[in-house]
Amino acid sequence: MSAGRGDRAAPQAPEGHGEVRFADAAAAKGWENLAQQAGENTFRAWTVMRADPAPAAETSRRHRLKGSLAHGTHRGRICQQWQIEVAAAGRIRYLLDTSRDTCWITFAGTGHPRATDRP
Template identity: 75%
Template sequence: MSAGRGDRAAPPAPEGQWEVRFADAAAAKGWECLARQARENTYRAWIVMRTQPCPATETPRHHRLKGRLAHGTHRGQVCQQWQIEVTGGGRVWYLLDSDHGTCWITFAGTGHPCATDG
């Protein structure tokens, strides 16, 4: 879907920073819901993805997912999958596409993702 009237114009990543893009429409919709609930924290998550998407020291709020969730595929490329805890329940999951310098948001939402249950 191309941008249209009223759509946000996200700036391109400056030299040395990562592009942040949505892997699908559901991730984009979830991002908007998360931004409405926790605007400042969502913005901080975006900044982290732009500047330090795979920190040398992981924290409980920003870490690589484990087990079957540790990797995901986007456009045929297998990538590491990371999580940022934006609120107590709100999460952002993204694939780290190192070859293209892009973080692909695969999930964003105000509730804990069901994929980690069970």
């Protein structure tokens, strides 16, 4: 059975780590495609989303989005939006819901999401 909206992206988080869940079925499907093409990097992304979803020191490969993409809404909560570059064009975007200690994956895929190309 394939993962879908609201499902965890992996086993339940251990103490001190946040959950990583899919915001919708499209994100779950994109995750599977990304994992097939860049498995090790996808695993690393999952690890950092659980352990340190909002790093103090951003990098070009993992950073908070800016402008109109800086925030998103999930289940009525406004959350910071982050992006991880997994491969040359592969990206994961997630909303950080601090009240639920959960990263909601809103996009995962092998193609670059064009919305982030805006200045």
